[in-house]
Amino acid sequence: MADPTSLLPQPNREEDPETPSNNLHHSLDQIIEQSEASFGWNQFLQSILVSLASLFDGTQTFISVYTDATPTWHCTSGTTTCNSSSDICDLSTSDWAWDSISSKTIISDWNLQCSSSFITGLPASSYFMGGVIGGLLLGTLADSSLGRKxxxxxxxxxxxxxxxxxxxxxxxxxxSALRFVSGIGRSCISTCVLVLLMERVGRKWRPRVGIMQFFFFTLGFLSLPAIAYINRANSWRALYLCTSIPAMLYCFLLQFFVKESPRWLFMNGRGEEAIAILKKSALSNPNSEFNSVLLSADLLSQVPESTKSIDPYKSMKDLFAKKWAMKRTLIVMVLGFGIGMVYYGMPLGVGNLGFNIYLSVMFNALLEIPSYPLTLIILEKWSRKLSVLWFCLVSGICGVVCAVVGDKQKVIRIVLELASFFCSRTAWNLISMFTVELFPTCVRNSATSLLRQSYILSAVFSSMLVSVGSSNGFLSYGVFGVAIFVSGFFVAFLPDTRGGTLCDTMDEQERKESMILG
Known part of the structure; x- marks a missing residue:
C-alpha cells in the first residue's frame, strides 16, 4: 500500500528536527501545514466568527464592576454628623440619599450597603465558582464526545x-444563583475558542490567530465602560439586557456557520469531514498542493476508530495517568492561579483606589491591546519560559508596591495597578498558547481547561479579597502581587515549545520529546 506521505514534500530535518516519524502525525500535520499555508478569506471569516464568543465572554466577566458597585451618595440634612467621610451605616436614612436612581446597582436596589463583604462579594464569586465547576465537568467533553464547536x-x-x-x-x-449558571456556561468558551482557532492553522499562523481570542475578549471588556456610561441613569438590569441579547443572537451564527476542528474530527474517526474542511480552506490558497493528497485513499485508511463509546472523561484521566503530563498540568495550573489573581483582582478592585471608575476600567481594557503585538513578537522570537517568568515577576513587584503606597498617592497607585495588570495580561496570553503547544490533540482541550479553571478559581478568591481590601489594601493588591510573583518561578520546570509541531496522541508527544532529549 502506498505511503500517503510520499505525495507530500518530505520535511527538512534541519529546519524541523522536532517532527516525529509517526505516519499519522506526519500526514495530518503536513496536510494542515499545506492547506493552511496562507490565510485566506475562509480562514479569516471562521476566525472572526469563533473569536466573537470571547467578546461576549469579556462583557459578562467584568459586568459586576458596574452592576455590583456601591453608588455614590450625598447628605440631605444640614446636621454636622453627615459629611463626605461619614459611614452611611451609622446615619439615619433621612440624612442621606443616593446620587442617582435607587436601582442603579444591586447594592442600592436591595439595600445591601451595610451588608457583610461576603454578601456583597457573593454574586461575583458565584460567577467565577460556576466557571470552575463548569470547566471541570464540561471541559474534557471537547476532547471526547462533544468536540470543540x-x-x-x-x-x-x-x-x-x-x-x-x-x-x-x-x-x-x-x-447569585443565575450568575453561577452563567459562570458554568462561560467556563469553556475561552478554551474552546483558543483551541479551535489554533488547531485550524499551521505553525506559522498559530500565534497570530490565537491572539484573536484575547483581542476579542478585550473588545468585550472595553465595551463595558461605554455601555455602562450610556446607561448611567438606568437600572443595572439595562446592562444585562444590552449584553445578553446580542450574545443570544450570535449563538445562531455560531451553530450554522462555524466549522469543527479538523484535528479533532480526524482523531475521532471522522476523516472525511476533516478532509472536506481542509479542502475548503485550501481553495483560498493558490499554492496549495493539498488536492493531490485528497486523491489518496490511504489517508482515510489511517483515520482512528471513533471514540464516542469511550469514557467521556478519559482525556482528563490521561492527563494524570502519565507522570510527565501530570507534572505539566499541575505547573500550568499553579501559573494560571497566580496570574489570575492579578488579572481579575486588579480591575475588580479599582473602586478601592479612589479613582474614577469609568476611566479606571477603560484604562485597564485599553492597556490589554498593546499586550497582543508584544505577545506575537515574544512567541516568534523569544523563549516562552523566560518571558512568562519576567512578566510574572514585574507584575508581582508592581502589585506589592501598589498596596504599600498610601491612599493620597492616587496617580502613582493607578499607574502601578495598570503596570501590574498589563504584565499579568501578557503573561496570560503567553501561558495560554504555551499550554496548547505542551499537550497533544487527544487531551489538549482538557489541559487548557484545567489551566483556565485554576485561573478562574483565583478570581473567586480575588473577588472576596477586593471586598476585604476596601479597608486594608495589602489584603487585596499585596496578596495579588505575592501570588503572581511566586507562581512565576514554576515555569522553569516546563519545556520550551518555540518552533515545534502539534502532536495528536500521548505516544507521539513522548516520542517527539525523547527525540529532542536524545
Whole structure:
C-alpha cells in the first residue's frame, strides 16, 4: 500500500528536527501545514466568527464592576454628623440619599450597603465558582464526545440565556444563583475558542490567530465602560439586557456557520469531514498542493476508530495517568492561579483606589491591546519560559508596591495597578498558547481547561479579597502581587515549545520529546 506521505514534500530535518516519524502525525500535520499555508478569506471569516464568543465572554466577566458597585451618595440634612467621610451605616436614612436612581446597582436596589463583604462579594464569586465547576465537568467533553464547536455553542447559549434571566432577579440570592449558571456556561468558551482557532492553522499562523481570542475578549471588556456610561441613569438590569441579547443572537451564527476542528474530527474517526474542511480552506490558497493528497485513499485508511463509546472523561484521566503530563498540568495550573489573581483582582478592585471608575476600567481594557503585538513578537522570537517568568515577576513587584503606597498617592497607585495588570495580561496570553503547544490533540482541550479553571478559581478568591481590601489594601493588591510573583518561578520546570509541531496522541508527544532529549 502506498505511503500517503510520499505525495507530500518530505520535511527538512534541519529546519524541523522536532517532527516525529509517526505516519499519522506526519500526514495530518503536513496536510494542515499545506492547506493552511496562507490565510485566506475562509480562514479569516471562521476566525472572526469563533473569536466573537470571547467578546461576549469579556462583557459578562467584568459586568459586576458596574452592576455590583456601591453608588455614590450625598447628605440631605444640614446636621454636622453627615459629611463626605461619614459611614452611611451609622446615619439615619433621612440624612442621606443616593446620587442617582435607587436601582442603579444591586447594592442600592436591595439595600445591601451595610451588608457583610461576603454578601456583597457573593454574586461575583458565584460567577467565577460556576466557571470552575463548569470547566471541570464540561471541559474534557471537547476532547471526547462533544468536540470543540458543539461545546462552544452550548456554553454560549447557557451563558447568554442565564445573563438575560438575571434581569428578573428579585434578591441577591436569586441573582447569585443565575450568575453561577452563567459562570458554568462561560467556563469553556475561552478554551474552546483558543483551541479551535489554533488547531485550524499551521505553525506559522498559530500565534497570530490565537491572539484573536484575547483581542476579542478585550473588545468585550472595553465595551463595558461605554455601555455602562450610556446607561448611567438606568437600572443595572439595562446592562444585562444590552449584553445578553446580542450574545443570544450570535449563538445562531455560531451553530450554522462555524466549522469543527479538523484535528479533532480526524482523531475521532471522522476523516472525511476533516478532509472536506481542509479542502475548503485550501481553495483560498493558490499554492496549495493539498488536492493531490485528497486523491489518496490511504489517508482515510489511517483515520482512528471513533471514540464516542469511550469514557467521556478519559482525556482528563490521561492527563494524570502519565507522570510527565501530570507534572505539566499541575505547573500550568499553579501559573494560571497566580496570574489570575492579578488579572481579575486588579480591575475588580479599582473602586478601592479612589479613582474614577469609568476611566479606571477603560484604562485597564485599553492597556490589554498593546499586550497582543508584544505577545506575537515574544512567541516568534523569544523563549516562552523566560518571558512568562519576567512578566510574572514585574507584575508581582508592581502589585506589592501598589498596596504599600498610601491612599493620597492616587496617580502613582493607578499607574502601578495598570503596570501590574498589563504584565499579568501578557503573561496570560503567553501561558495560554504555551499550554496548547505542551499537550497533544487527544487531551489538549482538557489541559487548557484545567489551566483556565485554576485561573478562574483565583478570581473567586480575588473577588472576596477586593471586598476585604476596601479597608486594608495589602489584603487585596499585596496578596495579588505575592501570588503572581511566586507562581512565576514554576515555569522553569516546563519545556520550551518555540518552533515545534502539534502532536495528536500521548505516544507521539513522548516520542517527539525523547527525540529532542536524545
Amino acid at each position: 458543539r461545546l462552544l455553542v452550548i456554553s454560549c447559549i447557557t451563558m447568554s440565556v442565564a445573563a438575560f434571566a438575571t434581569i428578573f432577579s428579585t434578591n441577591v440570592w436569586i441573582y
